[in-house]
Amino acid sequence: MIQQVMIKEVKEWIYAAAEKIRASIDAELSIAQKSGRTDLVTNIDQETQAFLIGKIKERYPKDRILAEEEGYSELDSLQGRVWIIDPIDGTLNFVLERENFCIMIGFYENGIGQLGFIYDVMQDELFWGGKGLGVYKNEAALLPPANLTLSEGLLGMNAYMYGKNIHSAWEIGHESMGVRVSGCAGLEIIAMLKGNHIGYLSNLSPWDYAPGLVLLEEFGFKYAGINGQNLRFSGREYFLAATPKAFDTIQEKYLNV
Amino acid sequence: MIQQVMIKEVKEWIYAAAEKIRASIDAELSIAQKSGRTDLVTNIDQETQAFLIGKIKERYPKDRILAEEEGYSELDSLQGRVWIIDPIDGTLNFVLERENFCIMIGFYENGIGQLGFIYDVMQDELFWGGKGLGVYKNEAALLPPANLTLSEGLLGMNAYMYGKNIHSAWEIGHESMGVRVSGCAGLEIIAMLKGNHIGYLSNLSPWDYAPGLVLLEEFGFKYAGINGQNLRFSGREYFLAATPKAFDTIQEKYLNV
Numbered sequence: 315m316i317q318q319v320m321i322k323e324v325k326e327w328i329y330a331a332a333e334k335i336r337a338s339i340d341a342e343l344s345i346a347q348k349s350g351r352t353d354l355v356t357n358i359d360q361e362t363q364a365f366l367i368g369k370i371k372e373r374y375p376k377d378r379i380l381a382e383e384e385g386y387s388e389l390d391s392l393q394g395r396v397w398i399i400d401p402i403d404g405t406l407n408f409v410l411e412r413e414n415f416c417i418m419i420g421f422y423e424n425g426i427g428q429l430g431f432i433y434d435v436m437q438d439e440l441f442w443g444g445k446g447l448g449v450y451k452n453e454a455a456l457l458p459p460a461n462l463t464l465s466e467g468l469l470g471m472n473a474y475m476y477g478k479n480i481h482s483a484w485e486i487g488h489e490s491m492g493v494r495v496s497g498c499a500g501l502e503i504i505a506m507l508k509g510n511h512i513g514y515l516s517n518l519s520p521w522d523y524a525p526g527l528v529l530l531e532e533f534g535f536k537y538a539g540i541n542g543q544n545l546r547f548s549g550r551e552y553f554l555a556a557t558p559k560a561f562d563t564i565q566e567k568y569l570n571v
Numbered sequence: 572m573i574q575q576v577m578i579k580e581v582k583e584w585i586y587a588a589a590e591k592i593r594a595s596i597d598a599e600l601s602i603a604q605k606s607g608r609t610d611l612v613t614n615i616d617q618e619t620q621a622f623l624i625g626k627i628k629e630r631y632p633k634d635r636i637l638a639e640e641e642g643y644s645e646l647d648s649l650q651g652r653v654w655i656i657d658p659i660d661g662t663l664n665f666v667l668e669r670e671n672f673c674i675m676i677g678f679y680e681n682g683i684g685q686l687g688f689i690y691d692v693m694q695d696e697l698f699w700g701g702k703g704l705g706v707y708k709n710e711a712a713l714l715p716p717a718n719l720t721l722s723e724g725l726l727g728m729n730a731y732m733y734g735k736n737i738h739s740a741w742e743i744g745h746e747s748m749g750v751r752v753s754g755c756a757g758l759e760i761i762a763m764l765k766g767n768h769i770g771y772l773s774n775l776s777p778w779d780y781a782p783g784l785v786l787l788e789e790f791g792f793k794y795a796g797i798n799g800q801n802l803r804f805s806g807r808e809y810f811l812a813a814t815p816k817a818f819d820t821i822q823e824k825y826l827n828v
């Protein structure tokens with residue numbers, strides 16, 4: 315019951331944030347570089363984060379928050395109630411394409427994912443769900459995808475890992491039916507939830523994967539750090555998620571886990 | 572005037588073909604391999620091609636046809652009136668994702684592109700136009716994208732070329748703001764027409780690029796084979812299209828043209 319209230323609230327926050335973004339989609343952006351020329355932050359990332367954090371603090375003032383932009387990007391632990399937010403996932407797409415980006419919110423309790431939301435803003439498609447609640451696209455319940463093998467499906471990929479063959483990314487991709495690069499972790503996870511892709515190999519920060527992990531777990535996908543370790547939820551790390559069959563093949567055959 | 576009639580006809584053919592595809596989008600496919608396990612043809616590719624060729628033959632019986640599937644994949648020249656058809660561009664996406672594929676039709680006279688149509692079937696977005704007619708998304712005229720440099724934009728890429736660094740694809744991608752891989756030439760060309768991507772580097776057959784070239788040319792993009800030669804419109808070949816600035820940089824700095 316409490317969960318149903320939270321789901322309704324979070325959806326309202328996301329739709330309100332997205333409406334602001336869409337209303338100014340053609341406006342000039344204020345853009346700054348973070349770690350390099352392709353790692354950008356815009357005024358819209360910052361304003362969206364501030365809006366979502368404002369809503370959480372107003373409603374759940376004791377909860378803690380981990381979020382991409384300044385001031386919220388580190389937490390010492392996932393103890394208690396924690397919200398994990400990516401205000402604009404796929405900022406480079408947002409800046410250069412004005413589409414193919416997502417708002418993502420996850421809600422965790424003591425390190426366990428409870429609720430996850432990935433909203434493809436320009437397509438107006440909200441993928442959401444929770445532990446034991448199933449996974450939905452807008453109001454329609456989705457069915458879990460088939461447990462395809464690595465050689466049977468398309469694989470979402472981080473381009474740099476593929477081009478430099480980091481952690482055998484090239485060989486892994488070559489065994490798949492083909493690699494796809496979208497530049498947006500949210501879209502890659504959506505592609506898995508829909509059954510379009512069998513997996514995703516990348517280098518991500520916690521706000522890139524935490525909201526989607528709730529949904530991937532609910533659908534029986536496996537995930538881990540690149541050496542099979544638990545994800546750290548702190549800083550960037552190599553990330554693998556896939557159908558159980560593809561996951562086991564990638565770990566055993568290519569990552570020596 | 573004759574052109575306006577043709578445009579109206581081709582749109583009707585495309586919409587009718589797409590309606591058939593969408594009506595059976597969840598049906599089981601009959602799938603066969605062509606050159607290898609990731610080069611597929613389905614009954615829907617064949618039926619869509621037969622439908623479109625039937626319409627052309629009924630209406631313009633003297634015109635010649637170059638098309639992807641069996642029996643139409645070679646022409647000795649582009650003399651006279653030639654239709655170039657890809658019934659399902661992005662067949663692997665069609666099979667595995669049931670989205671992210673296009674119907675494409677080009678109309679050429681004596682080797683010169685006159686009309687081009689790229690229809691993103693599941694998004695219901697038709698990009699079309701012609702020599703001197705402009706470029707349209709559905710019924711709205713598009714504006715030509717800015718002439719961005721290589722380092723200012725996203726670059727559509729063939730994954731194999733990138734991973735194997737064929738023709739310096741890795742270095743070219745590295746100078747861009749990022750590479751994207753969609754697995755569908757039509758979607759890559761649409762991304763250029765919208766100004767989302769500055770270019771596209773791939774290995775294509777004539778039906779993959781001929782319809783889109785009409786639109787790219789109308790918007791002032793440059794294109795060529797990988798050594799700067801004219802495209803052959805016969806068999807697979809390496810393909811580069813980009814904004815004039817990005818095209819010149821890629822040729823001069825990376826391809827030694």
